Amino acid sequence: MNKIAKFFLYLLLTCSGLFVVTFTIYILNLDMKMTSMIEPFLLRHYDRIDRDQHL
Amino acid sequence: MAIKKFETMKNPEPIKGDKRYGDLYKPGGKVRKRREWRGVGDTLYDYWRWLGILMTLGKFAVVPRNVKAMFRYRWMANYLAVPMMVDRFTQGLRGEYLRMAHEQQDLIIIDVAKLLGNIFRGDRRIGNDEEFSKINVLVDENEMTAVMMGFPNLKSTSRETPSTYVSVLLNQHAAEHYIDVAQEFGLAGDVCPMPEAEAGVSIDDDAPVLGACAIQCNTTCDGSLLGNGVISRRLEKEDGIPVFQLPAPLRHKEDDVQEYAAEEIRRAIKFIEEHTGHKWDWDYYFECARRVNYATKCRNEWLDMNKTDYPQVFGGNLALYTETNYMAICGKVPEFERCDRRLMKLAEKAYKKQKMAAPEYRHRAIVWGVQSHFYMDFLVWLLNCWGIVPLTDMLSCINTEMIAETDTPENREQAYYDMAMLTEEMIMRNRTHGGYKVLLDDLFEFVEEYNADMIILWEHITCKALDGMHGLFEDRARERGIPLIWVDHQLFDPRVISRQGVRDQVNQYMRTVMQEEPLDPTLEILDDDNSW
Numbered sequence: 001m002n003k004i005a006k007f008f009l010y011l012l013l014t015c016s017g018l019f020v021v022t023f024t025i026y027i028l029n030l031d032m033k034m035t036s037m038i039e040p041f042l043l044r045h046y047d048r049i050d051r052d053q054h055l
Numbered sequence: 056m057a058i059k060k061f062e063t064m065k066n067p068e069p070i071k072g073d074k075r076y077g078d079l080y081k082p083g084g085k086v087r088k089r090r091e092w093r094g095v096g097d098t099l100y101d102y103w104r105w106l107g108i109l110m111t112l113g114k115f116a117v118v119p120r121n122v123k124a125m126f127r128y129r130w131m132a133n134y135l136a137v138p139m140m141v142d143r144f145t146q147g148l149r150g151e152y153l154r155m156a157h158e159q160q161d162l163i164i165i166d167v168a169k170l171l172g173n174i175f176r177g178d179r180r181i182g183n184d185e186e187f188s189k190i191n192v193l194v195d196e197n198e199m200t201a202v203m204m205g206f207p208n209l210k211s212t213s214r215e216t217p218s219t220y221v222s223v224l225l226n227q228h229a230a231e232h233y234i235d236v237a238q239e240f241g242l243a244g245d246v247c248p249m250p251e252a253e254a255g256v257s258i259d260d261d262a263p264v265l266g267a268c269a270i271q272c273n274t275t276c277d278g279s280l281l282g283n284g285v286i287s288r289r290l291e292k293e294d295g296i297p298v299f300q301l302p303a304p305l306r307h308k309e310d311d312v313q314e315y316a317a318e319e320i321r322r323a324i325k326f327i328e329e330h331t332g333h334k335w336d337w338d339y340y341f342e343c344a345r346r347v348n349y350a351t352k353c354r355n356e357w358l359d360m361n362k363t364d365y366p367q368v369f370g371g372n373l374a375l376y377t378e379t380n381y382m383a384i385c386g387k388v389p390e391f392e393r394c395d396r397r398l399m400k401l402a403e404k405a406y407k408k409q410k411m412a413a414p415e416y417r418h419r420a421i422v423w424g425v426q427s428h429f430y431m432d433f434l435v436w437l438l439n440c441w442g443i444v445p446l447t448d449m450l451s452c453i454n455t456e457m458i459a460e461t462d463t464p465e466n467r468e469q470a471y472y473d474m475a476m477l478t479e480e481m482i483m484r485n486r487t488h489g490g491y492k493v494l495l496d497d498l499f500e501f502v503e504e505y506n507a508d509m510i511i512l513w514e515h516i517t518c519k520a521l522d523g524m525h526g527l528f529e530d531r532a533r534e535r536g537i538p539l540i541w542v543d544h545q546l547f548d549p550r551v552i553s554r555q556g557v558r559d560q561v562n563q564y565m566r567t568v569m570q571e572e573p574l575d576p577t578l579e580i581l582d583d584d585n586s587w
Binding site: 022023026027028029031032033035036038039042043045046049051052053054055 | 085090102106109126129136261288587
């Protein structure tokens with residue numbers, strides 16, 4: 001197999017792999033499931049910030 | 056009088072993919088079990104758009120000052136939910152409807168990401184770029200930005216848009232903390248929670264600090280005056296940012312207020328010139344005016360389509376896009392004109408093919424009143440659950456007139472009146488103020504024009520302007536034989552009336568008065584109190 005054909009084969013395999021991974025994240029809503037787990041930590045962090053609260 | 060009833064229309068094309076949308080909800084969960092399957096073509100399209108949204112978020116997140124802001128401002132946590140907001144607004148949509156929704160939603164996301172980037176660049180706590188801060192003019196969240204149409208090198212920057220307005224679209228619970236803070240400091244609990252939450256952000260020391268000056272407006276009501284008072288005190292006395300009060304007349308239909316309104320616009324422009332050192336540019340003004348007119352022309356045509364049996368651009372996406380394009384953009388961003396063209400193309404294509412967005416259209420409804428902001432995708436639910444087509448809503452029924460767009464001496468004078476008109480007739484205030492003609496009479500004229508057989512009437516329980524008309528709406532609907540469904544809510548606070556509380560009011564009416572069964576029974580009761 002010449003170099004150009006190999007390059008396109010690797011490109012195809014990489015793109016297919018990326019598609020499978022990202023599509024799985026998309027359809028199973030894994031991105032939102034993950035960010036929903038981050039939110040409580042952020043809220044606790046905001047509670048600890050000193051604020052100049054006044055009218 | 057006999058009750059008016061629209062004849063049910065069945066969609067000849069089957070809806071591909073999922074049909075039981077309620078099954079996607081995880082009871083008590085913050086997010087859904089999985090994304091919707093829309094058939095191969097539409098799922099891949101939605102996936103492609105999802106990647107685009109991740110790219111927008113990714114570009115935003117690689118800027119270090121934006122990450123710093125994420126850890127400083129509580130309201131930034133809501134932006135974790137951006138992709139889910141799009142999922143909510145596109146539920147059940149296929150083909151051209153899905154594409155139109157993405158055109159609208161994705162552009163709004165890009166625009167808000169740019170706004171956030173600008174805010175944090177100039178913010179004294181984050182980027183502290185002093186030179187950049189000087190080209191920002193702060194405006195309210197619910198303020199028409201027409202007075203900025205002649206300043207090509209200035210930015211009209213609303214801190215309240217990302218901190219409260221968009222936040223509540225993303226996460227229904229976003230404003231609760233700020234409402235509580237405002238009330239802890241003695242602000243009344245029975246005012247509109249929108250200005251109250253905005254005041255709460257300022258009291259909580261959670262508003263970015265930037266800008267050469269600020270323009271506050273009395274849109275939309277006395278509640279916004281309350282919030283502005285608290286915010287301007289901090290801006291002027293502590294941050295050293297001068298504030299101009301732009302009091303647009305509330306009796307906006309009366310001829311005798313227009314000269315005063317135009318004079319206020321002149322004064323606002325002069326104030327901006329004085330505090331920024333930038334001069335008004337008539338060429339840029341008329342360029343923006345042409346884009347405003349194009350947006351008005353497109354919106355008028357979409358609304359005309361919605362008067363036929365085959366409405367195309369409607370629902371929550373129309374309301375949100377109109378609000379952004381009319382108020383915040385106001386001709387200043389060319390990309391919105393390009394988006395209008397793409398939307399028009401898609402709408403015309405679907406109209407020619409006589410496409411329908413749901414399996415059945417059972418009722419044609421005019422949605423009126425101030426919408427529940429924490430449940431703006433309720434209009435999609437109406438369509439999917441009960442087959443009620445939300446033909447238009449109060450927020451989308453704004454200016455239909457063209458403004459002067461060629462540069463002549465006469466038009467330069469007319470321009471002040473045009474800017475005054477756009478400001479006076481800003482979204483929501485053009486209906487909640489100005490007398491019963493614009494709020495009550497116009498509604499029933501729209502019912503006739505759109506051949507509607509139902510009214511969904513939001514009752515924002517702390518909006519005094521609208522609540523005072525309750526009995527008049529009922530009397531008029533009874534006279535005309537139009538079923539009217541009241542939907543109580545408290546705009547930004549789902550603790551008072553939950554999303555299910557909102558849905559129940561429609562469910563009960565549809566089952567008891569209309570004696571109907573839902574199109575998708577899985578959507579009737581959803582355990583989404585904890586959801587974003």
